[in-house]
Amino acid sequence: MESSELEKYIINVFNKLHSIPEIAFEEFQTSAYIASQLKELDYEVIEKVGGTGVIGILDSGSPGPVLAVRADMDALEFEKDGKTYNVHACGHDAHSSMVLGLAKQVKQTGINKGKLYVVFQPAEEGLFGAAKMIQSGMLAEVEEMLGIHLRPIQEARLGQATPALVHGASNRVDISVKGLNAHGARPHLGINAVDAAVAIVNGLNAIKADPSVSHSVKVTSFKGGTDTFNLIPSAAKLVVDVRAQNNEVMEDILEKVKLAVEYGARSLGAQAQIDFIRGVPAADYCHELTNLARKAIVKELGESLEIITTPGGEDFHFYSRDLGIKTGYIGLGADLTPGLHHPDMSFDPSALIKGTNILFHMVKSKLG
Ligand SMILES: [Zn+2]
Ligand SMILES: [Zn+2]
Structure with a gap:
């Protein structure tokens, strides 16, 4: 296919998706449009995967690797003058356009072995989106998966790309502490939940983990007591934000958080429980796919950036953790300003064809 024809297609898709930004699990128009494009390209199409997800499958008919390329579809909600509105401020419309462009390009040239899955994930x-896709069971035969994300201008310029964008693990931990009410004049008859929560905070702040792996534990919300000044409070709530650059350190820290919560409360005769822990695992990439990405980037752009480490999170990493899929993830420069998640985010759309071509080189070297 003429590169300019493919580029035109990708830009058209992008303009369409950009005009219909929809937030998590509400990607109804977006997924319907993507599914219709995939049907036109003669892919086997599975819709409503994990809610609003779409999967397109191209089967060579010969044995070989089952390779997936995943794009995300959701936009973000912003507020102005009391009104909410949606914007594709994280570039997920760009990712979906690149992967649809890839589907078209691969269909045109064909594959000689294995299968290609193009995966359009909601939310x-x-x-939550990746987990829903996983629960659907539709990705059971996938062995390898690639992802791609636009990068802010400070990380990568137009014409640059990194072969691995290494996200950290992050978790939110919600804790509730239970004490016993008493009159302020008789504190010895009660159990002060605020005191117990403070003991927990001190324990959390004293947590130590491998200093060679960047990490942090901090209390980001603390609520305790009432407006009644002469009442020993019986309840407190804490929220903790935990970050770690790899999954081992995250697990180590979460174990210590559990101990700090339990023993901090018990040391004052109070009870505490973790209401929930929610977060994302850190990137755990396959070296072979990172090397393949580097080669593809060099082929397309002349040279490749180094691996980029970011404390940001991505739910893409559930695919490797929960399904054992080997993964790779490209960060693509696009002169993107002022930043991701900014309502005025914009970038140079000529980056899109570059991203599609990088993915195409990788797919071709895997599936022939
Ligand atoms: Zn985002
Ligand atoms: Zn994003």
Whole structure:
């Protein structure tokens, strides 16, 4: 296919998706449009995967690797003058356009072995979409998966790309503490939940983990007591934000958080429980796919950036953790300003064809 023809297609798709930004699990028009494009390209199409997800499958008919390329579809909600509105401020419309362009390009040239899955996932921003796709069971035969995300201008310029964008793990931990009410004049008859919560906070702040792996534990919300000044409070609530650059350190820290919560409360005769822990695992990439990405980037752009480490999270990493899929993830420069998640985010759309071509080189070297 003429590159300019493919580029035109990708830009058209992008303009369409950009005009219909929809938030997590509400990607109805977006997924319907993507499914219709995939049907036109003669892919086997599975719709309503994990809610609003779409999967397109191209089968060579010969044995070989089952390779998936995943795009996310959701936009973000903003507020102005009391009104909410949606914007594709994280570039998920760009990712979907690149992967649809890839589907078209691969269909045109064909594959000689294995299968290609193009996966359009809902709700990346809510960090629930990947889990829903996994629960659907539709990705059971996938062995390898690639992802791609636009990068802010500070990380990569137009014409640059990194072969691995290494996200950290992050978790939110919600804790509730239970004490016993008493009169302020008789504190020895009660159990002060605020005191117990403070003991927990001190324990959390004293947590130590491998200093060679960047990490942090911090209390981001603390609520305790009532407006009644002479009442020993019986309840407190804490929220903790935990970050770690790899999954081992995250697990280590979460174990210590559990101990700090349990023993901090018990040391004052109170009870505490973790109401829930929610988050994303860290990137755990396959070296072979990272090397393949580097080669593809060099082929397309002349040279490749180094691997980029970011404390940001991505629910893409549930695919490797929960399904054992080997993964790779490209960060693509697009002169994107002022930043991701900014309502005025914009970038140079000539980056899209570059991203599609990088993915195409990788798919071709895997599936022939
Ligand atoms: Zn985002
Ligand atoms: Zn994003």
